Amino acid sequence: MLKRKFTRRSIPLLVSMGLMSFSNLASAQTIDWSLEKQPQTHSTRVEQKVQELLANMTVEQKVAQMIQPEIGYLTVEQMRTYGFGSYLNGGNTAPYGNKQADRNTWLRYADEMHQASIDDSIDGSSIPTMWGTDAMHGHSNVFGATLFPHNIGLGATRNPELIKMIGEATAKEVAATGIEWSFSPTVAVARDDRWGRAYESYSEDPEVVKQYAKAVVEGIQGTVGKDFLKGYHRIATAKHFIGDGGTTAGIDRGDTRVDEAELRDIHGAGYFSALEAGVQSVMASFNSWNGTRVHGHKYLLTDVLKNQVGFDGFVISDWNAHKFVDGCDLEQCAAAINAGIDVLMAPEHFEALYKNTVAQVKSGVIPQARIDDAVTRILRVKVRWGLFERNKPSLRPETQHAEWFNAKQHRELGAQAVRESLVLLKNNKQVLPISPKANILVAGKGAHNIAMQAGGWSVSWQGTDNTNADFPNATSIYEGIEQQVVAAGGSVTLSEDGSFDEKPDVAIVVFGEQPYAEWFGDIQSLDFGQVDSESYALLKQLNDQGIPTVSVFLSGRPLWVNKELNVSDAFVAAWLPGSEGQGVADVILRDANGAIQHDFKGKLSFSWPKYDDQFTLNRYDDNYDPLFPYGYGLTYESEQHIGLLNEEKRLADNPSESNSVPLFVRNLAKGWYWGFAEVNNALTPISGPSGTSADKQSVTMQSVNLAYQEDGRRFVWHKANTSVAAILAREEPLESLTNGEARFLQAKVRFSDNLSEPVRLGVLCHQQQCTNAVQLRESTPQLKLGDWNTLAIETGCDNSNLNQKASIMLRLDSSAQASLSIADVALVSKPSEQALTVPCN
Known part of the structure; x- marks a missing residue:
């Protein structure tokens, strides 16, 4: 049983575990942030020096x-x-x-x-x-x-x-x-x-x-x-x-x-x-x-x-x-x-x-x-x-x-960290550890890809533009395996797609997430197969051929990989191991004499999902139901057999609109810009995620979040009777986007400031005139205040040839202080079932 020392700071945790009740904790309502032990860093000499400097500064x-x-x-x-x-x-x-x-x-x-x-x-x-x-x-x-x-x-x-x-x-x-x-x-x-x-x-x-x-x-x-x-x-x-x-x-x-x-x-x-x-x-x-x-x-x-x-x-x-x-x-x-x-x-x-x-x-x-x-x-x-x-x-x-710099001791420390971080999730038939004298196939996108094993924040911010040449002192996972297999007299073949001339004794498939960092790393589904179906196909291909298969999974988080687990005899969560890929070989390969070099030590510090919708799956949660719980991790002495896992998804895939034209879905489409239509009808583009109208006071734009970081925009009208509008436009003519078909401009909108004054949302506009428009306010039926609501406005409305003149796809106006956020703007041929639809007037 886990032993913990509980203090006043543990109260919410105890309540969530059902061991205490807030109703009996009147004395625990005061929030105390004080340190239990202050660091002894104060120095009179330091303070005197600081005050001497400060006294002479402008x-x-x-x-x-x-x-x-x-x-x-x-x-x-x-x-x-x-x-x-x-x-x-x-x-x-x-x-x-x-x-x-x-x-x-x-x-x-x-x-x-x-x-x-x-x-x-x-x-x-x-x-x-x-x-x-x-x-x-x-x-x-x-x-x-x-x-x-x-x-x-x-x-x-x-x-x-x-x-x-x-x-x-x-x-x-x-x-x-x-x-x-x-x-x-x-x-x-x-x-x-x-x-x-x-x-x-x-x-x-x-x-x-x-x-x-x-x-x-x-x-x-x-x-x-x-x-x-x-x-x-x-x-x-x-x-x-x-x-x-x-x-x-x-x-x-x-x-x-x-x-x-x-x-x-x-x-x-x-x-x-x-x-x-x-x-x-x-x-x-x-x-x-x-x-x-x-x-x-x-x-x-x-x-x-x-x-x-x-x-x-x-x-x-x-x-x-x-x-x-x-x-x-x-x-x-x-x-x-x-x-x-x-x-x-x-x-x-x-x-x-x-x-x-x-x-x-x-x-x-x-x-x-x-x-x-x-x-x-x-x-x-x-x-x-x-x-x-x-x-x-x-x-x-x-x-x-x-x-x-890149000291030998640091590389050895890095390899040790890799060895101790590996978590063995599955080892049916005791496929691991592998003899280095065997005929080994190494496959998968991550096998000889140091950028993948390093992840984001590696030489570059996102890590997406890196190649192996950007890591001159590093060892890929394949190179680490190759060194030991060659030294032991075995045979190793690198084949990303899993093809081979001679059937191998065992296959090691290294795959996982492509590099990312903040901003671009947010996801909406834990289903790994949504972003990479090829790795599953490769694993199934090897499995169907009767080749014992070891999966080495590179990821920055636990993901739903039930399908991939089912076609793997062994499965290793390798996370993002960095430059010392040889640490993987140190654990999954025996030495030349057949002895285990290093056993698995890693234990999950994040719970592993059983279902694709378990986004928040944390130790002590109510209804905690992981596939592999916090602290899980097999060793070579473990005899646990993992049976076939449920592959049925609980989340529906996002429907792909075959005839959809994204304008601002997570990012602006090429050629499009947010901006302001000023009092003289001049269009002022905004560079970046925030900006202010030319008078620096009427209307402001700031980034907000819908499903990803800064994938929405919030417009605030700061005073009444302003004639400045917020717009979404592009330099090229807009007429070609409709082609005479009945289409809809669909977007997510949100009132977030309890402002009852209306905001007029118009589509396909020339100056102040729009082919179709709707007045939105917090009391609009079907709009939930504070929530994102889907709105679809028909655009195929011919209004005195405005279609031919239109230079603005979306125009937002308000005659009073108001605020509206907008995201996921796209042209669609058919609105979603949840949309508040505005037909032509």
């Missing part, structure tokens, strides 16, 4: 410390001019635009920015800057670095000491390139497996995340009272505060709708241990909590994190995340700063944001005390880390260790 110099540009947009001259407190490289950028830049090139760039930041000839400041990077699973943006398994795989190891060593190894490789600061660890507790960042979560269980957060922070930063922030140790970041793994429907940057106790006990677990370990920075989350963006949430950022918890480091925003806060845009955001954001990650609009923030401080919109608090926190971390005493990056003691 408003301009203080604000510059709070702005973080990105190297794809930042020049050395701009750093010299403003003296920004930090800068970053995003997932798709490297020094001088060179994706394959070597260690010395990264060091050279670090030197240039460091020297420019301490040059006081223009800005009067000599405070050194800091470089931040997403070292997500190793120093993962850098060509040739060691890539460890993604967090979901590490969660399966149940080995906090291993996680600490990975943190140390990553810190050494980051140090070797001259970078001071790592945007890791991610301490999200993923609760819905549709989330595109699920692989960044160690576990659905907050206890595992809590253990690991402490371990990896101590690995990166060192241990308080011992080697804290000394030598190769870097500044760590606990992210993303808070609730990023709990959004509704697993939509990245979505809304986490839970009470405060659950927010603390489930999603806060990793922060408590990271903060107790002395983590120096916390990154705020894109998501909202019960409808309010965390980046503008003063209660969470200031009252809870800084005041109750006692965090004395700094809070950094995520990439341009400030723009989603009400009243903000890319170039100004007093609301986020006043809520508690200390460093604004502003990749490309940093100059405008800097100047506007200075003006807002001088006008009193942002209190001087808030700026002083933010800069105090930034300087405190810089002084603690010893930035003022360290030389330029290339001359620091830790950067003299070129051998740390």
